[in-house]
Amino acid sequence: MSEAMISIEGLSKSYGTTQALRGVSFEVPRGQVVGFLGPNGAGKTTAMRILAGYALPTAGTAKVAGIDVVLNSLASRRMIGYLPENNPLYEEMMVLDFLAFVAQVRGIAPAEQRQRIKNAVDHCGLKSVISKDIGQLSKGFRQRVGLAQAIIHDPDLLILDEPTSGLDPNQIVEIRHLIKELGQQKTVILSTHILSEVQSTCSRVLIINEGKLVADDSPERLVLGEGGTIHVVLTSRLGNALQAAEVQSILAHIPGVSSVETAEAEGAGTLGFALGYGKEDPRRALFEAAVKNGLLLLEVRRKHVSLEETFRKLTAGEGAPSGPSAEAA
Amino acid sequence: MSTALAVARREFKTFFQSPIAYIVIGVFLLVTGWLYFSTLFLGGTASLRSFFGFAPVLFVVFAPAVTMRLLAEERKSGTLELLLSMPIKDWEVVIGKFTAALAMVAVGLLWTLPYPLSVSSLIARGVSFDWGPVLGGYFGLLLLASSFLALGLWASALSRNQIVGFIIGLLLCFAFYFVDKFAFLLPSSLGEILQFLSVDYHFENIARGVFDTRDVLFYLSLTTAGLMLTTRSLAAARQ
Numbered sequence: 001m002s003e004a005m006i007s008i009e010g011l012s013k014s015y016g017t018t019q020a021l022r023g024v025s026f027e028v029p030r031g032q033v034v035g036f037l038g039p040n041g042a043g044k045t046t047a048m049r050i051l052a053g054y055a056l057p058t059a060g061t062a063k064v065a066g067i068d069v070v071l072n073s074l075a076s077r078r079m080i081g082y083l084p085e086n087n088p089l090y091e092e093m094m095v096l097d098f099l100a101f102v103a104q105v106r107g108i109a110p111a112e113q114r115q116r117i118k119n120a121v122d123h124c125g126l127k128s129v130i131s132k133d134i135g136q137l138s139k140g141f142r143q144r145v146g147l148a149q150a151i152i153h154d155p156d157l158l159i160l161d162e163p164t165s166g167l168d169p170n171q172i173v174e175i176r177h178l179i180k181e182l183g184q185q186k187t188v189i190l191s192t193h194i195l196s197e198v199q200s201t202c203s204r205v206l207i208i209n210e211g212k213l214v215a216d217d218s219p220e221r222l223v224l225g226e227g228g229t230i231h232v233v234l235t236s237r238l239g240n241a242l243q244a245a246e247v248q249s250i251l252a253h254i255p256g257v258s259s260v261e262t263a264e265a266e267g268a269g270t271l272g273f274a275l276g277y278g279k280e281d282p283r284r285a286l287f288e289a290a291v292k293n294g295l296l297l298l299e300v301r302r303k304h305v306s307l308e309e310t311f312r313k314l315t316a317g318e319g320a321p322s323g324p325s326a327e328a329a
Numbered sequence: 330m331s332t333a334l335a336v337a338r339r340e341f342k343t344f345f346q347s348p349i350a351y352i353v354i355g356v357f358l359l360v361t362g363w364l365y366f367s368t369l370f371l372g373g374t375a376s377l378r379s380f381f382g383f384a385p386v387l388f389v390v391f392a393p394a395v396t397m398r399l400l401a402e403e404r405k406s407g408t409l410e411l412l413l414s415m416p417i418k419d420w421e422v423v424i425g426k427f428t429a430a431l432a433m434v435a436v437g438l439l440w441t442l443p444y445p446l447s448v449s450s451l452i453a454r455g456v457s458f459d460w461g462p463v464l465g466g467y468f469g470l471l472l473l474a475s476s477f478l479a480l481g482l483w484a485s486a487l488s489r490n491q492i493v494g495f496i497i498g499l500l501l502c503f504a505f506y507f508v509d510k511f512a513f514l515l516p517s518s519l520g521e522i523l524q525f526l527s528v529d530y531h532f533e534n535i536a537r538g539v540f541d542t543r544d545v546l547f548y549l550s551l552t553t554a555g556l557m558l559t560t561r562s563l564a565a566a567r568q
Binding site for chain 1: 335408
């Protein structure tokens with residue numbers, strides 16, 4: 001099947017005068033795990049709600065495996081497992097009763113229900129709490145219940161809206177592990193604030209800001225070519241004192257270096273600088289310049305721009321929807 | 330339809346697991362029991378007429394109390410999003426909730442059966458107790474309850490706040506109860522229209538033992554209208 005699992009085209013949604021989505025388009029092939037990033041209020045939840053068949057778009061189309069989520073809502077909803085934001089659950093129900101209820105509403109044949117519930121319980125590690133009220137569970141277990149209801153009907157597509165929010169670091173690792181495991185068989189689209197989560201679980205990142213898609217790439221490629229900083233510590237080859245201003249001007253003239261700032265040195269006779277660079281890697285030129293000017297490089301430490309920095313750059317300038325970051329997409 | 334049934338079962342079970350069920354039904358029985366037996370021996374007739382006389386006005390209060398949380402709570406806690414993203418049609422959700430509410434009221438009414446049973450045993454030897462109006466009365470009460478519950482359910486769909494849902498439901502039910510109470514002051518043509526809109530007027534017909542399809546149709550249309558409005562409000566809640 002070459003059909004894309006998700007295809008969204010020109011999706012817009014407005015609530016009164018506020019525009020939550022402004023013409024978002026993307027496709028997700030079958031089997032991909034996609035991270036959906038964006039600041040609060042960027043439109044992540046709205047896009048996921050539309051995809052899940054809960055909210056209706058103002059304009060544009062969204063299709064799940066070729067099925068339109070508006071025109072053929074029930075059919076598309078059958079293919080989706082959805083974990084809404086804040087993981088709402090029926091607090092007063094027992095875990096088992098709740099999963100049985102979901103299985104019934106999901107239209108799973110009565111003969112099959114037991115097995116499906118058992119699978120979901122095993123998969124999400126809920127065996128120990130199966131006869132407890134959901135209201136009594138810890139946040140980590142609640143999240144597992146939310147995931148269990150989302151996978152009980154073995155859907156092709158999982159939509160997870162902030163699956164790890166509010167969990168402690170151990171629980172986050174557990175849930176992430178679970179998502180990774182699910183991602184081996186299913187298409188997953190998940191939204192999050194935690195950027196390291198995207199790097200560890202997703203093969204693709206969509207960054208959305210003020211209702212528009214501003215980036216769409218793999219987490220590695222997204223930070224690649226964005227440059228970074230090189231931290232250098234140098235000293236004089238001949239042992240004489242170094243003039244900071246002089247060295248700074250030498251470094252500033254190296255091709256590829258966009259900025260030079262003084263940084264921590266390593267004691268007397270040494271100087272430290274932080275060199276900013278863009279797309280071009282200046283290390284080779286740096287080395288040659290050092291030799292030519294009688295400088296000895298004691299340390300060269302390169303740091304790529306992190307996803308955090310890329311994210312901040314792409315989503316900066318709130319209130320200026322037509323800023324350079326938005327156009328870059 | 331089986332999905333609607335799943336919703337109804339869940340709602341019914343939840344209702345009887347919560348204290349609200351016992352409070353609502355308990356208070357209902359207390360009030361009806363007191364009102365009924367305090368006047369029974371003054372009237373001197375072995376019938377349920379007085380019970381069926383005040384039951385409609387009690388339902389004005391109790392029906393919205395049963396329905397107030399059915400949709401408001403789902404909206405407030407966010408579970409509505411979970412439910413409406415499952416493969417279930419909006420009207421199936423509404424029918425499920427309504428069926429559960431009607432079943433709850435039926436359970437409450439079941440506990441009033443000792444009234445006719447005890448009265449029928451008080452009757453003089455050789456005279457038979459007239460069960461006709463009793464059965465008609467119960468049938469009418471269920472019809473009346475279903476129209477009030479449909480209105481109450483709509484009220485519950487309008488707000489995320491249960492109390493607001495209760496008050497709107499109470500006002501709606503009260504309006505349909507009260508509409509003909511001052512009809513005698515108006516020209517007779519207008520009065521008749523108001524009378525036709527009155528939930529109480531149709532109930533009196535049925536409780537007298539007069540079976541008229543117009544009365545039944547009135548309740549069924551009011552119920553249908555309420556459920557359709559609920560479905561519309563639910564669709565509007567999909568933001």
